[in-house]
Amino acid sequence: MRSTLFGALSAGLTLLSTVASLPPLERNLAYRSPSLTVGSNGLSHDIDAIGRSIRKRASVARRTLKGPKFANQADSIEANYDGDYGSDGRMAYKGNLTFPYSVASGDPYDTSAILWTHPVPTQETSDPICLRYQTSKSRDFSKADIADSSYAWTTSDVDYSYKVETVGLEPLTQYYYRFSACHDESIRSPVGRFKTMPKPDDAKVDSLKIAVFSCSNFPFGFFNAYSQASRKDIDYAMHVGDYIYESTGDGSPDSYGDGRPLDRVPEPNKEIFTLSDYRQRYATYRGRDEGLKALHANKSWLLVWDDHEVADNSYNHGTADSNNTASGTYDGVTFTDRKRNAVKAYYEWMPIRQVDTTDSLRIWRKFQYGKLADLFLLDTRNYDRDVTDVYYNTAEIAAMSNDTNRSLMGGKQEKWFYKNLVEAQERGSIWKVVGQQIIVNHLHEGSASYPFDYDAWDGYKANRRRMFKTITENKVDNTIFLAGDSHAAWAYDAIPEENENSTSLYDPSTGKGALGVEFAGTAVSSPSSYGANLTLEQYTKRSEIAVTINRNLQFAEGAHRGYFELDLTRESANAHFYGIVNNTDPHSQEILLASFNVKKGANRITRPLNGGKKAKSGALQSSVVDYSKQKWNGTAFA
Ligand SMILES: *[C@@H]1O[C@H](CO)[C@@H](O)[C@H](O)[C@H]1NC(C)=O
Ligand SMILES: *[C@@H]1O[C@H](CO)[C@@H](O)[C@H](O)[C@H]1NC(C)=O
Numbered sequence: 349m350r351s352t353l354f355g356a357l358s359a360g361l362t363l364l365s366t367v368a369s370l371p372p373l374e375r376n377l378a379y380r381s382p383s384l385t386v387g388s389n390g391l392s393h394d395i396d397a398i399g400r401s402i403r404k405r406a407s408v409a410r411r412t413l414k415g416p417k418f419a420n421q422a423d424s425i426e427a428n429y430d431g432d433y434g435s436d437g438r439m440a441y442k443g444n445l446t447f448p449y450s451v452a453s454g455d456p457y458d459t460s461a462i463l464w465t466h467p468v469p470t471q472e473t474s475d476p477i478c479l480r481y482q483t484s485k486s487r488d489f490s491k492a493d494i495a496d497s498s499y500a501w502t503t504s505d506v507d508y509s510y511k512v513e514t515v516g517l518e519p520l521t522q523y524y525y526r527f528s529a530c531h532d533e534s535i536r537s538p539v540g541r542f543k544t545m546p547k548p549d550d551a552k553v554d555s556l557k558i559a560v561f562s563c564s565n566f567p568f569g570f571f572n573a574y575s576q577a578s579r580k581d582i583d584y585a586m587h588v589g590d591y592i593y594e595s596t597g598d599g600s601p602d603s604y605g606d607g608r609p610l611d612r613v614p615e616p617n618k619e620i621f622t623l624s625d626y627r628q629r630y631a632t633y634r635g636r637d638e639g640l641k642a643l644h645a646n647k648s649w650l651l652v653w654d655d656h657e658v659a660d661n662s663y664n665h666g667t668a669d670s671n672n673t674a675s676g677t678y679d680g681v682t683f684t685d686r687k688r689n690a691v692k693a694y695y696e697w698m699p700i701r702q703v704d705t706t707d708s709l710r711i712w713r714k715f716q717y718g719k720l721a722d723l724f725l726l727d728t729r730n731y732d733r734d735v736t737d738v739y740y741n742t743a744e745i746a747a748m749s750n751d752t753n754r755s756l757m758g759g760k761q762e763k764w765f766y767k768n769l770v771e772a773q774e775r776g777s778i779w780k781v782v783g784q785q786i787i788v789n790h791l792h793e794g795s796a797s798y799p800f801d802y803d804a805w806d807g808y809k810a811n812r813r814r815m816f817k818t819i820t821e822n823k824v825d826n827t828i829f830l831a832g833d834s835h836a837a838w839a840y841d842a843i844p845e846e847n848e849n850s851t852s853l854y855d856p857s858t859g860k861g862a863l864g865v866e867f868a869g870t871a872v873s874s875p876s877s878y879g880a881n882l883t884l885e886q887y888t889k890r891s892e893i894a895v896t897i898n899r900n901l902q903f904a905e906g907a908h909r910g911y912f913e914l915d916l917t918r919e920s921a922n923a924h925f926y927g928i929v930n931n932t933d934p935h936s937q938e939i940l941l942a943s944f945n946v947k948k949g950a951n952r953i954t955r956p957l958n959g960g961k962k963a964k965s966g967a968l969q970s971s972v973v974d975y976s977k978q979k980w981n982g983t984a985f986a
């Protein structure tokens with residue numbers, strides 16, 4: 349449990365606002381990975397003990413390192429240092445640093461944002477590293493343009509991750525940031541940039557552009573989706589999960605792909621389960637893909653996890669290949685410990701806020717983009733999901749998929765989401781953008797082998813009914829669900845499964861009867877869920893079958909890896925689906941596959957789809973079935 353120093357400060361939600369005034373060790377949010385207050389399960393760091401050990405070394409040093417030779421070392425750290433640990437400054441590392449993982453920012457509010465880096469000392473050391481951070485209105489960091497500047501420490505306890513909240517900023521403003529060694533300003537990180545959000549009550553803001561990503565699997569190819577987006581005029585990048593994968597990647601049995609031809613075998617080359625494993629895996633992704641580095645440096649990200657940040661098909665008490673029984677452990681590491689390690693490393697490496705430091709696993713959170721949009725990031729995976737399809741229990745899950753007592757999000761998160769969704773409507777926020785992991789709408793499999801997935805919302809029908817009911821009963825308008833996870837692209841009119849065959853409750857030719865829309869993106873690099881290495885004709889055929897038997901599915905595409913961009917204005921939302929031509933080429937171009945419009949107040953995709961043009965790949969509902977001429981008679985189109 350937390351000791352006294354932090355006991356007094358750990359007031360949950362209010363904690364972050366006090367961070368800037370904390371001593372430099374505590375100011376590094378990596379020590380709250382994910383929390384300072386949930387101690388008994390090993391999730392928190394004992395920051396007092398870390399501080400004490402630094403202080404002890406400092407006092408030893410004071411006694412042993414006397415004389416003029418060392419007086420010179422009482423440099424800027426000493427001048428600025430207001431904390432308790434090694435306040436003579438001599439105990440901070442004095443050598444050179446490199447920044448192989450570059451810089452990143454995330455979770456911007458109207459006056460603050462999270463900044464991240466990860467210095468690597470060039471000499472072996474056990475000393476803390478002191479870094480200064482600067483946030484500036486200009487790229488040249490001239491004195492007049494500096495908006496915020498401070499410093500914090502990092503140590504090996506957090507793998508040298510360095511995560512701070514930059515504060516005192518202006519809304520809707522472009523900023524640049526960088527890090528430098530406290531003892532030598534010439535030792536500097538690359539420059540990153542980000543944009544603050546508008547004030548929550550800003551009713552004038554009229555544009556928001558977000559690129560949405562999922563499923564970036566290192567061995568399967570270069571992350572061209574990220575490089576393409578880093579050059580675009582977008583405000584933020586959103587990743588809805590499967591940012592890393594936990595498997596081996598060298599083509600051996602059980603591995604995901606073979607990274608050897610592209611020199612993309614992830615480290616450590618084994619299935620990961622210890623804290624050190626997860627840290628090394630993040631280091632591979634962040635250190636070795638130029639597209640990922642570029643997009644992190646260039647835009648703030650809004651991140652949330654799916655299963656592979658822990659392990660395949662995770663739920664509250666296990667994953668497909670791990671649980672807390674003897675047969676479900678890895679080298680004696682139980683699922684609970686594995687999940688703890690995964691979560692800890694995630695918070696160390698990701699530029700995200702910890703919005704509730706009293707709740708160890710809470711990653712779900714929201715952002716208010718003025719009155720243009722409320723952005724929700726939900727956790728449909730690890731927070732409190734009841735048992736999922738882990739391959740050997742599919743029939744069991746199918747049988748319980750409609751049980752009312754099953755939850756995907758967990759009761760606490762469901763309650764929070766419904767309340768905030770309704771509040772967003774009442775406050776007059778136009779778009780309710782629901783970033784989450786898995787396909788929301790019902791997807792019939794039919795005879796073809798595209799996904800019909802009990803690991804998606806189809807396995808948690810009662811939770812879906814409660815969510816849809818909240819929307820319809822409270823007349824929540826303009827809901828846009830975003831999803832990833834499926835390794836294929838989809839665009840839906842959102843409707844209750846119960847209405848799917850009713851001609852009066854849903855009209856597929858106009859979309860009348862829909863309660864919102866869903867845009868689900870394909871993978872950055874993970875292979876198609878339609879099957880790998882099909883011909884383009886085979887991919888197209890499967891897309892055509894999918895839209896034929898799922899009347900509210902307006903677009904299906906399985907041939908391309910890529911991402912989509914969501915552009916919001918006060919009048920409409922536009923989703924642009926991009927496919928990467930060739931992910932074995934690190935400089936591949938992208939193509940626009942199809943675009944969809946949603947008009948404010950319509951709660952359905954605008955017809956004609958894709959502006960009346962044929963999709964570049966995949967199938968549009970209207971290109972396969974002309975619903976203005978055909979009618980569903982209950983069993984078939986006639
Ligand atoms: C630190 O290392 C970098 C990269 O090797 C080098 O360019 C730089 O000159 C070094 N700086 C100092 C102060 O030694
Ligand atoms: C960020 O985007 C700008 C504008 O497109 C570009 O000039 C710059 O090179 C990009 N930076 C990175 C790190 O990709």
Ligand SMILES: *[C@@H]1O[C@H](CO)[C@@H](O)[C@H](O)[C@H]1NC(C)=O
Pocket residue numbers: 666668669670671672673675676677
């Ligand atoms: C635990 O995992 C093992 C190995 O995957 C599996 O055989 C077993 O059925 C699982 N047990 C439970 C309770 O899920």
Ligand SMILES: *[C@@H]1O[C@H](CO)[C@@H](O)[C@H](O)[C@H]1NC(C)=O
Pocket residue numbers: 750752
């Ligand atoms: C699922 O449960 C709901 C509510 O209990 C019920 O109305 C519906 O008919 C059920 N669906 C199936 C396929 O059993």
Ligand SMILES: *[C@@H]1O[C@H](CO)[C@@H](O)[C@H](O)[C@H]1NC(C)=O
Pocket residue numbers: 734751753754755
């Ligand atoms: C739901 O209720 C059924 C029947 O009572 C029970 O077997 C099952 O364990 C419950 N599931 C959950 C997630 O509570």
Ligand SMILES: *[C@@H]1O[C@H](CO)[C@@H](O)[C@H](O)[C@H]1NC(C)=O
Pocket residue numbers: 845846847848849982983
């Ligand atoms: C809709 O029709 C299909 C095809 O006959 C059937 O499989 C499905 O169960 C029906 N859906 C509902 C909710 O009745």
Ligand SMILES: *[C@@H]1O[C@H](CO)[C@@H](O)[C@H](O)[C@H]1NC(C)=O
Pocket residue numbers: 880881
């Ligand atoms: C797909 O093709 C690639 C390249 O030819 C090959 O390495 C891979 O094993 C194939 N995948 C499958 C599932 O056949």
Ligand SMILES: *[C@@H]1O[C@H](CO)[C@@H](O)[C@H](O)[C@H]1NC(C)=O
Pocket residue numbers: 930931932933934
């Ligand atoms: C993809 O790019 C790689 C690397 O440039 C090239 O060798 C390969 O032929 C390309 N594949 C296709 C299908 O164009």
Ligand SMILES: *[C@@H]1O[C@H](CO)[C@@H](O)[C@H](O)[C@H]1NC(C)=O
Pocket residue numbers: 981982983984985986
């Ligand atoms: C619907 O149309 C199909 C195909 O024409 C036909 O076989 C079926 O009997 C029809 N069902 C009803 C209820 O009319």
